[in-house]
Amino acid sequence: MRRRRELSDRQLGVLFLLPFVVLSLGFVVYPALDAIRLAFHSKLPFRNSFTFVGLDNFRYLRDDPVFWAAAWQSCVWTGASIVLQTVFGVAIALLLHQAVRGINVFRGLLLFPYMVPTVVIALIWRWMFNPELGIVNAVLKGSGLVRGEVYWLSDPTWAMVSTILLNVWKFTPFVVICVLARLQTIPVEIVEAAQVDGAGAWRRFLHITLPQLKAVLAVVVVFRTIWTFNKFEEIYLLTRGGPGTSTFNLAVYAFEQATANLKLGVAAATGVVMLTLLFAGSVFYLRLIRQQEAV
Amino acid sequence: MTRATRRRLRAGGVYAALLVVTLVMCFPLLWAVLTSVRPNDEMLSVRLVPQRVTDAHYRALLTGRSMYFEAGAGTYRASTAPSQHFLSWFANSTLVTLATTVLSVAVSTLAAYSVTRFRFPGQSFAPYFSLLGYMTPSIVFVFPLFVTIVALGLADRLPSLVLGYLSITLPFSLWLMWAFLRSIPLEVEEAALIDGASRFQVFRLIVIPLAVPGIVATAIFSFIVAWNDYLIARIFINSITQLPLTVGVMHFFEGTHVDWGLMMAAAVLITLPLAVLFMFVQRQLVVGFGAGAVKG
Numbered sequence: 178m179r180r181r182r183e184l185s186d187r188q189l190g191v192l193f194l195l196p197f198v199v200l201s202l203g204f205v206v207y208p209a210l211d212a213i214r215l216a217f218h219s220k221l222p223f224r225n226s227f228t229f230v231g232l233d234n235f236r237y238l239r240d241d242p243v244f245w246a247a248a249w250q251s252c253v254w255t256g257a258s259i260v261l262q263t264v265f266g267v268a269i270a271l272l273l274h275q276a277v278r279g280i281n282v283f284r285g286l287l288l289f290p291y292m293v294p295t296v297v298i299a300l301i302w303r304w305m306f307n308p309e310l311g312i313v314n315a316v317l318k319g320s321g322l323v324r325g326e327v328y329w330l331s332d333p334t335w336a337m338v339s340t341i342l343l344n345v346w347k348f349t350p351f352v353v354i355c356v357l358a359r360l361q362t363i364p365v366e367i368v369e370a371a372q373v374d375g376a377g378a379w380r381r382f383l384h385i386t387l388p389q390l391k392a393v394l395a396v397v398v399v400f401r402t403i404w405t406f407n408k409f410e411e412i413y414l415l416t417r418g419g420p421g422t423s424t425f426n427l428a429v430y431a432f433e434q435a436t437a438n439l440k441l442g443v444a445a446a447t448g449v450v451m452l453t454l455l456f457a458g459s460v461f462y463l464r465l466i467r468q469q470e471a472v
Numbered sequence: 473m474t475r476a477t478r479r480r481l482r483a484g485g486v487y488a489a490l491l492v493v494t495l496v497m498c499f500p501l502l503w504a505v506l507t508s509v510r511p512n513d514e515m516l517s518v519r520l521v522p523q524r525v526t527d528a529h530y531r532a533l534l535t536g537r538s539m540y541f542e543a544g545a546g547t548y549r550a551s552t553a554p555s556q557h558f559l560s561w562f563a564n565s566t567l568v569t570l571a572t573t574v575l576s577v578a579v580s581t582l583a584a585y586s587v588t589r590f591r592f593p594g595q596s597f598a599p600y601f602s603l604l605g606y607m608t609p610s611i612v613f614v615f616p617l618f619v620t621i622v623a624l625g626l627a628d629r630l631p632s633l634v635l636g637y638l639s640i641t642l643p644f645s646l647w648l649m650w651a652f653l654r655s656i657p658l659e660v661e662e663a664a665l666i667d668g669a670s671r672f673q674v675f676r677l678i679v680i681p682l683a684v685p686g687i688v689a690t691a692i693f694s695f696i697v698a699w700n701d702y703l704i705a706r707i708f709i710n711s712i713t714q715l716p717l718t719v720g721v722m723h724f725f726e727g728t729h730v731d732w733g734l735m736m737a738a739a740v741l742i743t744l745p746l747a748v749l750f751m752f753v754q755r756q757l758v759v760g761f762g763a764g765a766v767k768g
Contacts, residue, residue, distance in 0.1 A: 189671050190590030197583035197646060204617060204639040205605050211616035269493055275486045283490050285754050287497055292746045294700035296718040297739045301500045303725075304507065304732050312503060315518040346500065407609035410702045414722070428611040432703075435615050448612035455607055 215445035234446035243422050244430060251426035253337065255405045258344045259398060265345065266352025267390070273353065274360045291350040299414035302343050306330055333423035336416045340424055344411050352397055359393040392469050399462040403455055427451050507736035515732060529737035533558045554723050555734060560713055561720035568633045568716060569698040575634065576641040576694035577687055584649035585679060598646060605643025610703050613639070618707050628710045636704040641694040648693070652686025653679070692753055699746065717742050
């Protein structure tokens with residue numbers, strides 16, 4: 178005997194998927210496609226003017242020295258951040274891998290920065306790196322390392338350094354988590370065997386641990402590079418891209434074009450450039466994965 | 473040197489290194505807490521722990537009346553920071569974050585169940601779509617998204633933020649729930665179906681309890697995205713009373729004077745819910761990280 182007729186599996190499947198599909202089409206797919214369309218149009222915010230301009234927005238980028246400066250600064254920012262994050266991340270992960278009492282407390286404390294909102298970090302950074310009142314300059318002057326103030330946020334070079342430090346501080350825990358997870362799967366026997374054979378700590382790291390970490394590090398570096406390259410808040414909230422345009426990256430450049438210059442088309446074209454680079458990065462990533470699977 | 477001494481020395485070295493690293497990593501947060509309880513007339517001293525502890529900054533935030541100490545004139549003056557809105561910003565952030573978390577979990581769990589259990593054309597596309605959404609930077613689609621929000625008449629209203637955050641969390645939540653539900657064996661469900669349970673009963677009584685770790689990871693991820701966002705709220709919201717905390721506190725920099733005690737008290741209060749969450753879910757967080765519950 179059958180109970181009341183239920184929905185068929187197929188109907189139920191569609192019903193379950195429906196909210197996701199509607200929200201995704203409306204608020205993810207459509208805006209993304211619209212961003213690409215916008216790159217070939219000229220549009221002012223709050224106006225209905227919408228004219229096709231072909232490649233004009235891209236020509237604008239080609240002829241704008243600020244765009245090229247922003248692209249270069251993106252590379253500097255990303256490169257320095259990734260190198261420092263990876264080195265610190267691996268070092269801290271090795272430290273947190275040690276089996277000592279109370280290690281979980283340290284693990285917790287060292288992972289927490291990853292959850293702290295960028296706005297909060299920017300507030301704290303602006304306070305600590307304040308030239309007259311900040312603790313950083315006070316300590317540097319007190320220890321006699323520098324004379325006078327270091328203008329952390331208003332000198333072009335130091336402003337770049339400050340944003341890199343902020344980024345490294347926030348995202349080193351990300352590298353730590355990934356590396357630590359991998360470290361815990363390395364069989365203890367291999368390490369012990371090397372120890373018995375008389376390999377020192379440094380050689381054990383170089384010849385046993387590091388090769389085991391190669392795969393996870395490759396993935397982490399590619400992902401972090403893609404994300405770091407496109408970061409907006411980590412720079413904008415600390416320096417607003419300044420002084421001048423000296424800490425602009427492509428995301429800040431796009432934001433300024435859209436909000437200050439009201440050139441939504443140029444902002445969208447910058448976005449398309451970013452997406453193209455992102456796509457290239459993803460293809461590179463997929464190849465890397467396939468290579469590793471083949472080995 | 474005996475083995476025991478060597479081991480003890482090694483543990484000592486590990487602890488020393490751990491302490492130094494932890495101190496460096498936690499110092500910014502520690503300094504924010506210490507500044508938030510430091511009286512205004514001690515602001516210029518580099519002494520680690522303030523001589524007197526004050527709750528004036530927190531009181532100023534919660535009552536909306538903030539004062540700052542003008543060293544040159546030797547008096548207290550009313551601050552220009554719009555701290556009277558702090559509590560409504562806090563309420564806005566809480567409301568929007570909870571709504572985003574609940575919707576994100578509900579929508580993605582249903583969708584992931586559908587994709588992993590039923591067959592229909594185009595379903596293999598779902599994980600790829602997720603990866604794409606996972607990688608696309610918000611700055612690319614925030615302006616076109618705003619055009620849609622304006623067309624819907626939602627600009628400058630809190631629901632617009634929920635929709636904006638869902639556009640970030642949904643692709644990734646689907647991927648996460650898809651990975652978790654795929655790993656739950658079908659046999660139990662099939663047995664229950666044969667015994668006469670309906671699909672809804674199977675979903676509610678068997679699948680949901682088994683999927684709890686995935687649901688927790690998705691919820692944490694969505695919570696962090698919504699609570700921490702600045703960009704989307706900055707574009708979508710205009711009225712000062714409708715802002716979430718992140719965009720609101722940046723208004724404290726307007727005006728001629730920056731009230732650092734007030735600022736750090738705000739920083740501490742914004743971080744507090746995350747710290748509480750972190751204490752409860754630290755273990756699940758690591759599980760979630762293992763499954764790829766990260767973006768940043």
